[in-house]
Amino acid sequence: GAGVSQTPSNKVTEKGKYVELRCDPISGHTALYWYRQSLGQGPEFLIYFQGTGAADDSGLPNDRFFAVRPEGSVSTLKIQRTERGDSAVYLCASSPDPGGGYTFGSGTRLTVV
Amino acid sequence: KQEVTQIPAALSVPEGENLVLNCSFTDSAIYNLQWFRQDPGKGLTSLLLIQSSQREQTSGRLNASLDKSSGRSTLYIAASQPGDSATYLCAVISDMRFGAGTRLTVKP
Numbered sequence: 097g098a099g100v101s102q103t104p105s106n107k108v109t110e111k112g113k114y115v116e117l118r119c120d121p122i123s124g125h126t127a128l129y130w131y132r133q134s135l136g137q138g139p140e141f142l143i144y145f146q147g148t149g150a151a152d153d154s155g156l157p158n159d160r161f162f163a164v165r166p167e168g169s170v171s172t173l174k175i176q177r178t179e180r181g182d183s184a185v186y187l188c189a190s191s192p193d194p195g196g197g198y199t200f201g202s203g204t205r206l207t208v209v
Numbered sequence: 210k211q212e213v214t215q216i217p218a219a220l221s222v223p224e225g226e227n228l229v230l231n232c233s234f235t236d237s238a239i240y241n242l243q244w245f246r247q248d249p250g251k252g253l254t255s256l257l258l259i260q261s262s263q264r265e266q267t268s269g270r271l272n273a274s275l276d277k278s279s280g281r282s283t284l285y286i287a288a289s290q291p292g293d294s295a296t297y298l299c300a301v302i303s304d305m306r307f308g309a310g311t312r313l314t315v316k317p
Contacts, residue, residue: 129305138213138298138307139253152305187252195240195303197258202251 098122100201102188108207109178117173117204121190128171129198130163131187139187145171146194178208211236211301215308222289223316230284230311232299237277240303244273244284247296247310256284258302289315 101120109115121128126147131139141155145165153163160178165171175182185205189198212235222228232242241260245253257266257273259282265274270287282299296310 131307136309138215138309139300140307141305144305155305189253191302197241197243197255198245198253198300198302199255200245200253 100188100190100199102186102201102204104204105202106205106207108209111178111180111208113178115175115178115206117175117186117206119171119173119188119190119201121169121171121188122192122199123169125190125192125199126168127191127194127196128165129189129191130171130173131189133185133187133203142173151194175206178206180208182206183208211239211304211306213299213301213306213308215297215299215311217311218309219312219314221314221316224289224291226289226315227285227287228289228313230286230297230313232282232284232308234280234282234301234304234306236301236304237280239277239301241301242273242275242282243300243302244271244282245298245300247298249296253298256297286313289313291315291317 103118128145130142133139144152148168160176163173185203187203189200243258244256259275272285296312298310300307
């Protein structure tokens with residue numbers, strides 16, 4: 097696609113529920129990144145994919161968070177047993193190669209009530 | 210672990226002023242650095258990407274420089290306009306680390 101697409105743009109869920117956030121990167125971009133941003137702060141790294149594999153998942157805060165990219169394009173970030181502290185904007189970026197410049201999507205605003 | 214710091218956290222200037230935003234990083238063995246703009250409630254828009262072999266990049270009224278040895282990058286904005294009001298973030302791409310940003314307000 098022309099840009100990075102993230103869906104949904106907004107998600108409100110109840111505490112304890114499971115959510116999935118989707119990222120559709122720019123066609124041909126092999127590197128895909130997930131970040132989380134809280135109000136007034138910079139993006140916090142979560143996970144980086146190179147192709148289909150998670151090259152670095154050191155930013156995932158705990159085992160409730162998981163991400164996949166089965167065919168090397170679309171990625172899904174999955175959060176189990178959501179907590180109010182998970183509320184944030186989840187940002188996805190793609191890059192033509194590792195170390196190339198990021199192009200970000202518009203983000204998914206997750207609110208856990 | 211790479212730490213990225215942006216000072217000041219907020220800056221207010223009158224229209225027309227030239228200004229410099231600062232970004233510092235702790236590990237100088239970086240590959241590249243990217244500057245972004247973020248408007249309230251919006252995603253990040255790329256402004257400039259500086260590769261490690263480059264010293265600076267320019268786009269219109271924006272100029273970004275990189276000094277790896279001192280662990281610093283600066284974003285220079287010439288002749289600021291109210292439309293430049295936004296949060297400016299720097300990122301060490303090779304370490305996937307962002308600063309917290311500088312919130313810029315340009316007053317008419």
